[in-house]
Amino acid sequence: MDFTLSDEQKMLVNAVRQFIKEELKPLEDEVESTGLLAPEKARAIFEHSRELGLYAMNMPEEYGGAGLSAIDTMLVEEQFGHTSDILIRRAFGNIYEALLVCEGAQKERWLLPTVRGDRTCSIAITEPGAGSDAMGITTRAVKDGDGWLLTGNKHFISDGEYSDFFLVTAVTDPESTPKAISLFLVDKDSPGFTLGRNQVMMGLTGTSCNELFFKNIRLTRENLLGEEGRGMRICLQTLGRVRLAQVGARAVGKATHVLDLMVEYVKERKQFGKPIGDFQLIQQMIADSVIEVNAARLLLHRAAWEIDQGRDARDWISMVKVHAAETLGRVTDRAVQVFGGMGYCKELPIERYYRDSRIYRIFDGSSEIHRTLVARGATKFGAALYDVRA
Ligand SMILES: Cc1cc2nc3c(=O)[nH]c(=O)nc-3n(C[C@H](O)[C@H](O)[C@H](O)COP(=O)(O)OP(=O)(O)OC[C@H]3O[C@@H](n4cnc5c(N)ncnc54)[C@H](O)[C@@H]3O)c2cc1C
Incomplete structure (x- = not known):
């Protein structure tokens, strides 16, 4: 097992990270206060991202995407978690892999214009x-x-x-x-x-x-x-990787982002004459968050690896969906606590992260639905034997 990122993976992650930091982060507060992303700004971030080859990265190269593996997709999507959903949608696209089922004239009408960013x-x-x-x-x-x-x-x-x-x-x-x-x-x-x-x-x-x-x-x-009557099958086959990326990986990214802010804050904020990070009850919240976020990331990478091996990763995806979404919920809740009144105050983005994170346990199949699927898989294949599922 080798967890080292290749030079190409590092370059990809750094390019996305830099784009988010320089072009998207500065727009976050404006979106939050006005409730929208101005069309001309949406256009500008889309055009720049497309120029850099960062648009529609999850699509195969033959259609104009970057043809990323599942692991590479998760590395990129984790970075997407560091900013607002709307900015990610406009800058990098939100292209459903179900569109790859398009055939013949459908490709020209729906798939290719979507990969180019001409249609959404x-x-x-x-x-x-x-x-x-x-x-x-x-x-x-x-x-x-x-x-x-x-x-x-x-x-x-x-x-x-x-x-x-x-x-x-x-x-x-x-x-x-x-x-x-x-x-x-x-x-x-x-x-x-x-x-x-x-x-x-x-x-x-x-x-x-x-x-x-x-x-x-x-x-x-x-x-x-696709074929008549096979719609749910297409959804099941193509939404798994999207779910892993847009919920699992982004939840890990968001939790990491919030955790970084917490760690900085506990070093600076002083009460009773010392940084609050010196108090063991605060350290526990940091430690639990670090452990849970890293466990979620490992589970995410394992699920992506299963997909890259061409194996049935449905149970892994459900495990990630539950664990990453709930980790994000716990981490943002602790962040509000660690920041105290400032965590609840709109002057800082912590309360926004707390609100934004709540949906992760509901959309794309709620925690209850995915737990049900995990239990069903365990009953059929055994709790520790997921790797025998071909
Ligand atoms: C912000 C947002 C964006 C969304 N985007 C899209 C989108 O783009 N496209 C789209 O099609 N949908 C979208 N959805 C819908 C989303 O996928 C659904 O909200 C989600 O699947 C849950 O369905 P529901 O809201 O009807 O809740 P319900 O299905 O009514 O569930 C209510 C509660 O009952 C629980 N429950 C239901 N069945 C069971 C069971 N068998 N066992 C145990 N508990 C159960 C649920 O877990 C939940 O806690 C979006 C929703 C939101 C809020």
Whole structure:
């Protein structure tokens, strides 16, 4: 086992780190206070990142991405955790790997423009009546001649306002067992589409989370991604690596960032005539955070390694999802405590990190759902025998 980073990996991480420090960090406070990232600033960070070859890095080289391995992706995504979600989305893209299922003319229409940054996309699975139970959706694509008519509504769709098209799950055969769900590429300018409210959240300032309404939207075979009835399978196969990156790795990055701020603060802040870092109760919060963050990072790298070996990493991904998200929650909670009143005060970003971190335990499958999956895997394969799963 060799945990040393190669020179290429170090260069990649340093390039991303420097970009975030110099170009994104200075915009954080403005986004937080105005509630948005000004379009001209979004354009500027996107153009510069694309010039440097940092846009759409998770996409294969043949389509214009950087073709990173899963491990390299996690190294980069950990750095993404050091700043706000909206700045990362605009600067580096948020490209769903499900788009790689595009074939023929679909590539020109949806995949390639997205990798170039000319179009943006959201994934629309969740509905008011179907969250954790993604199979419980009621959005329907009813066969109509050669194509379908799409009707239904989604909610909580990240970046819904900004996106040009959506990857939408819809029931194509309610009678089959389990019911058949397909995945469609739906352009925002399709007749019958309405963008609903922005559902304001407690954190993630600057991003939008929208309701989407579809009414008799005419879809052709070109709108169907992959085979009819295989939509959930495509989601399961392609969302795992995205989940590991955008939740697991970013949670590790965010927790590391907050921990670094805590460590600096306890050296400087004095009470009772000495730095608060001299008090053992404070040291315990630092020590527990260091241990948990490093354990989360190891688990993350192991999961990424499993993916790079071409193995089924679903259980590893669920373990990371739970552990990294909950570590982040504990670390940001301790940070508020260590910073005292300043941790609760909007003059410092600690309260923002605390709010932003809370969603990590909920989206992309809640802790309860992923724990259920881990338990199911352990029951089937044994708790310590995950590496025998081919
Ligand atoms: C900021 C934000 C961004 C999002 N972005 C997107 C997006 O881009 N695209 C998209 O499709 N969705 C998105 N979502 C939706 C997100 O994935 C769902 O909120 C999440 O899957 C949980 O579903 P729910 O909110 O309906 O909660 P519910 O499913 O109603 O769950 C409520 C509670 O019950 C628990 N629970 C449910 N089932 C079980 C069970 N079987 N065992 C034990 N406990 C259970 C849950 O863990 C949770 O604690 C986003 C949500 C938010 C808040």
